Amino acid sequence: MNSVADRLYLRPTGFVDAPFGYDGQVLRLAGGMCFFACVELIHARSGDRLSQTLVPVEALESHIASLPADMAEPARATLARLTAARPPLKLGQRTIPLDQPQVMAILNVTPDSFSGGGEHPDPVGLGLDMLRAGAALIDVGGESTRPGARPVWEGDEIARVQPVIETLARGGAAISVDTRKAAVMEAALDAGASLVNDVSALMWDDRASAVVAARGCPVVLMHHQGTPETMQQDPRYDDVLIDVYDWLEARIDAAVAAGVDRANILVDPGIGFGKTLRHNLTLLNNLSLFHGLGCPLVLGASRKRMIGALSAEAPADQRLGGSVALATLAAAQGVQLLRVHDVGETIQALRIWRGLRDEALSPI
Numbered sequence: 001m002n003s004v005a006d007r008l009y010l011r012p013t014g015f016v017d018a019p020f021g022y023d024g025q026v027l028r029l030a031g032g033m034c035f036f037a038c039v040e041l042i043h044a045r046s047g048d049r050l051s052q053t054l055v056p057v058e059a060l061e062s063h064i065a066s067l068p069a070d071m072a073e074p075a076r077a078t079l080a081r082l083t084a085a086r087p088p089l090k091l092g093q094r095t096i097p098l099d100q101p102q103v104m105a106i107l108n109v110t111p112d113s114f115s116g117g118g119e120h121p122d123p124v125g126l127g128l129d130m131l132r133a134g135a136a137l138i139d140v141g142g143e144s145t146r147p148g149a150r151p152v153w154e155g156d157e158i159a160r161v162q163p164v165i166e167t168l169a170r171g172g173a174a175i176s177v178d179t180r181k182a183a184v185m186e187a188a189l190d191a192g193a194s195l196v197n198d199v200s201a202l203m204w205d206d207r208a209s210a211v212v213a214a215r216g217c218p219v220v221l222m223h224h225q226g227t228p229e230t231m232q233q234d235p236r237y238d239d240v241l242i243d244v245y246d247w248l249e250a251r252i253d254a255a256v257a258a259g260v261d262r263a264n265i266l267v268d269p270g271i272g273f274g275k276t277l278r279h280n281l282t283l284l285n286n287l288s289l290f291h292g293l294g295c296p297l298v299l300g301a302s303r304k305r306m307i308g309a310l311s312a313e314a315p316a317d318q319r320l321g322g323s324v325a326l327a328t329l330a331a332a333q334g335v336q337l338l339r340v341h342d343v344g345e346t347i348q349a350l351r352i353w354r355g356l357r358d359e360a361l362s363p364i
Helices: 057-065 069-083 123-132 154-170 182-191 208-215 240-257 277-285 287-293 305-309 320-331 343-360
Strands: 006-016 035-045 048-056 089-091 094-096 102-108 137-141 175-178 195-198 219-222 265-268 337-340
Touching: 006 048, 006 069, 006 240, 006 287, 035 057, 035 240, 048 057, 057 069, 069 287, 102 123, 102 343, 123 137, 123 154, 137 154, 137 195, 154 175, 154 182, 175 182, 182 195, 182 208, 195 208, 208 240, 219 240, 240 265, 240 277, 240 287, 277 287, 277 305, 277 320, 305 320, 320 337, 320 343, 337 343
Parallel strands: 102 137, 102 337, 137 175, 175 195, 195 219, 219 265
Antiparallel strands: 006 035, 035 048, 089 094
């Protein structure tokens, strides 16, 4: 075994409803409400998958101990990240616990969003409705990043998002800004936003990392391949699961090197951003792997084109059922933040999921 280039990726699986009666046989995922009894160990060499093995939790330490030291120690570090509780997200005066799934409501203030909504006559009122429906925070965006979209001048983007953010933040709402541009980040943070959601993972604007580092705000780093103009033109990967994981790990390291506090980093696998239907489905089936990065997970699958592809080409405004299905799938794999359009319906689904978890976690 050439262990210099060898690596293990750990994907929690074999989920159980509750840990009672399974002492030493289950582990808690990221301090949340999900418990797993098995780990899929994916052995890769220089990014190429060699094998995968299912190992029960009770045999995991002995299995890792049998590995060469330069594989065993990183594997133990990954396992520690998989199980470590994620601290609450502090956004201004609001604190959002991450021991259960939370809703990040999408508020587009752009006329060309793929899902519509930018033409809403009262975006502030829509944001308030989302908060009343149970959203933990509002993600305000002034530039469409749908496939084929062209960049918007930063002045126009600021003009779109700033007044909405100011009004909602003044009312006490937790706000994130969905932007790739440093100038928009600065304006939005000055207006009352507390988190930056960057679909380019701080790569589009050379100043973005410095802005996030200087402001000390949380940031979402999202995986993408290409730009919105080109990202769906024949996207390819050697192994989408490993490639996306490694890419996000590299972006975390780059952000930390630029001065961003690792505790302020969240990651998003970027459903629909440079991926085919099969790529998206593979990532969704294996979301639990990404907890190994040690950062809270964000998922934005709401109304995405993949839902239409699996639903007789249903248009964006007829993808509610698929969006809710993906939200509950993500919750069952421990995803902490669900970025959605349909807040009320998603909250209802999560309340049912939470009720099931609460019952299972209440010993008879």
